[in-house]
Amino acid sequence: MSERVLLRYVGLPDQDDIERYLRRGGYDALRRALRELTPEQVVDLVDRSQLRGRGGAGFPTGRKWKFVPKDAPAKYLVVNADEGEPGTFKDRTLIEGDPHRLIEGMILTCYAVGIRHAFIYLRREFYLGYRKLERAIAQAYAHGFLGEQILGTDFSCDIVLHPGAGAYIAGEETALLESLEGKRAMPRLKPPYFPAVMGLYGRPTVLNNVETICCIPWIVQYGPEWWLAQGPPQLYSVSGHVARPGVVEAPLGTTARELIERAGGVRGGRRVKAFYPGGTSSRPLTAEHLDVPLAHEPLAQLGSMLGSAAVIVMDETTDMVKVIARVCEFYRDESCGKCTPCREGTVWVTQILDRILQGRGRMEDLDLLESIAKNMTGTCFCPLGESVPPSLRAGLEDFRDEFVAYIRGARTPVEMPVRIQEGVLAPGG
Amino acid sequence: MLSEAARQDILRIRSRYPVAQSALIPALLRAQEELGWVPPEAMAEVASLLGVPVETVAEVASFYSLIFTEPVGERVIQFCTNLSCMLNGAEEVLRHVEARLGIRPGQTTPDGRYTLKLAECLAACEEAPCMIVGTERYGNLTPQKVDRILLDTNGGV
Numbered sequence A: 001m002s003e004r005v006l007l008r009y010v011g012l013p014d015q016d017d018i019e020r021y022l023r024r025g026g027y028d029a030l031r032r033a034l035r036e037l038t039p040e041q042v043v044d045l046v047d048r049s050q051l052r053g054r055g056g057a058g059f060p061t062g063r064k065w066k067f068v069p070k071d072a073p074a075k076y077l078v079v080n081a082d083e084g085e086p087g088t089f090k091d092r093t094l095i096e097g098d099p100h101r102l103i104e105g106m107i108l109t110c111y112a113v114g115i116r117h118a119f120i121y122l123r124r125e126f127y128l129g130y131r132k133l134e135r136a137i138a139q140a141y142a143h144g145f146l147g148e149q150i151l152g153t154d155f156s157c158d159i160v161l162h163p164g165a166g167a168y169i170a171g172e173e174t175a176l177l178e179s180l181e182g183k184r185a186m187p188r189l190k191p192p193y194f195p196a197v198m199g200l201y202g203r204p205t206v207l208n209n210v211e212t213i214c215c216i217p218w219i220v221q222y223g224p225e226w227w228l229a230q231g232p233p234q235l236y237s238v239s240g241h242v243a244r245p246g247v248v249e250a251p252l253g254t255t256a257r258e259l260i261e262r263a264g265g266v267r268g269g270r271r272v273k274a275f276y277p278g279g280t281s282s283r284p285l286t287a288e289h290l291d292v293p294l295a296h297e298p299l300a301q302l303g304s305m306l307g308s309a310a311v312i313v314m315d316e317t318t319d320m321v322k323v324i325a326r327v328c329e330f331y332r333d334e335s336c337g338k339c340t341p342c343r344e345g346t347v348w349v350t351q352i353l354d355r356i357l358q359g360r361g362r363m364e365d366l367d368l369l370e371s372i373a374k375n376m377t378g379t380c381f382c383p384l385g386e387s388v389p390p391s392l393r394a395g396l397e398d399f400r401d402e403f404v405a406y407i408r409g410a411r412t413p414v415e416m417p418v419r420i421q422e423g424v425l426a427p428g429g
Numbered sequence B: 001m002l003s004e005a006a007r008q009d010i011l012r013i014r015s016r017y018p019v020a021q022s023a024l025i026p027a028l029l030r031a032q033e034e035l036g037w038v039p040p041e042a043m044a045e046v047a048s049l050l051g052v053p054v055e056t057v058a059e060v061a062s063f064y065s066l067i068f069t070e071p072v073g074e075r076v077i078q079f080c081t082n083l084s085c086m087l088n089g090a091e092e093v094l095r096h097v098e099a100r101l102g103i104r105p106g107q108t109t110p111d112g113r114y115t116l117k118l119a120e121c122l123a124a125c126e127e128a129p130c131m132i133v134g135t136e137r138y139g140n141l142t143p144q145k146v147d148r149i150l151l152d153t154n155g156g157v
Helices: A018-023 A026-036 A038-050 A061-067 A090-097 A099-113 A128-144 A171-178 A212-221 A224-229 A256-262 A296-301 A322-332 A340-357 A363-377 A388-398 A398-408 A418-422 B004-015 B020-035 B040-051 B054-061 B083-087 B091-099 B144-153
Strands: A076-081 A117-122 A156-163 A204-210 A235-238 A246-251 A272-276 A310-315 B075-080 B114-117 B131-135 B135-140
Touching: A018 A099, A018 A128, A018 B083, A026 A099, A026 A212, A026 B083, A038 A061, A038 A099, A038 A212, A038 A224, A061 A099, A061 A204, A076 A099, A076 A171, A076 A212, A076 A235, A090 A099, A090 A128, A090 A212, A090 A235, A099 A117, A099 A128, A099 A156, A099 A204, A099 A212, A117 A128, A117 A171, A117 A322, A117 B075, A128 A156, A128 A246, A128 B135, A156 B020, A171 A204, A171 B131, A204 A212, A212 A224, A212 B004, A224 A310, A235 A256, A246 A256, A246 B083, A256 A310, A256 B083, A310 B083, A322 A388, A322 A398, A322 B083, A340 A363, A340 A388, A363 A398, A388 A398, B004 B020, B020 B040, B020 B054, B040 B054, B091 B114, B114 B131
Parallel strands: A076 A117, A076 A204, A117 A156, A235 A310, B075 B114
Antiparallel strands: A235 A246, A272 A310, B075 B131, B131 B135
């Protein structure tokens, strides 16, 4: 097994302090870039590293950077630190454990793309992360890594730490930009206007995930060949019914079986029934897929996706109807209400699933669910609504007998948790 | 209604952004830090400090679950019921929290100490089930641990 890269210093005390970070080689990549590399050469290194976005969409980072017009008078970097995909906690781990890596990666990104102003959109629930980043940014300014004429060059760069206020939808990149502009976090239409061309304040904007940016200092310091030889390193958030849940760093393409082993195995020596490979927006897979490499293409072939690489493990005792109902309920509550398929579809689906769970389901309900899933596919304004059909399809195709058992009265009806009784929910969260 | 310090902070926050409206969410959070929630008068004040229409402020404030447009207790509990927490016994722990505080999600204890809210994934699934009380996160919750936490954050009472 290769040595840890992204998690190498995570967990060490005082890694969030700039003195320790410097002693452990911190800001060396920035020094090297400013001294030896042109911005184009930095972009080229990232391009050759084959780095793909770690937020969920998996878009090649170098290509994304190249979309940004070179001569634009104003352009921005926005780091998406609105980690909210259920089961995902690797960005929080990086922010709390190695905050300067993110800052160094951001400065390198700004240098590469020619950006002066950068923002971190940090979800409000990361109170500890906020305190750590606030301090780390202040330290970076005090050491001359941020601000005017960094390290005596012509390059200047500023970072603003921006808190969110509770809305899963703000993790969608265009909704995030709306939120950062001080509006409701509702997604923008794309195509034709992608953020790289028309983003924050209508200007070209690079939007990258926290983990993606944390990869940059390593790639710049040691080169793309080294990076690829390390796996390339990928963070998997492993949770659910495992003995030691946590962030596992493993080469991209590691199987769920290996990840579960590294997380101490399934709790109580039970067997795996199902697992989400990439957060609840991905299609959950079954035990027969435990040896599939968790990488972009192999998962896409199964109608699933790597997404945020959040592996949620469910053992043989898990009630899959309840799991899918809970997941659909989440999307219902977090729907921003902008488009009809998502706003209405998520409500219909959860009503039907609740009915089935309460023992009042009908066999026709299964066809109805299938038809709603079909009508939500490719019709929603943004990926939020599109996240519902994969779970529904897996339920109807791979765990149909569990639905039928509820409908036929072979399973004791259950009441779902009290979410609905909470009363009026904010539209975004 | 806002203190001079809060007003100055909001103006300082405004100066960080090329467009004043970008400061809206951080400004509302700053107001909330002082008042516990964001009453209409505070929205009006934020609107005038940022030069943004008050309707816009209200529209934005009502969208986000962590901007409180109604009074809340001294500490807001954000209790996660999402999948990883659900798989790890969140429901049982939630029932215990409800019984201990004598309130349901969305309610505030009669003494005004706690408001219980259900949260979606808090991105701390390695310690599921988990919750945030005020600004502190607590994980690996059990009914016993909840008793200790609620006692502690009560200031030992």
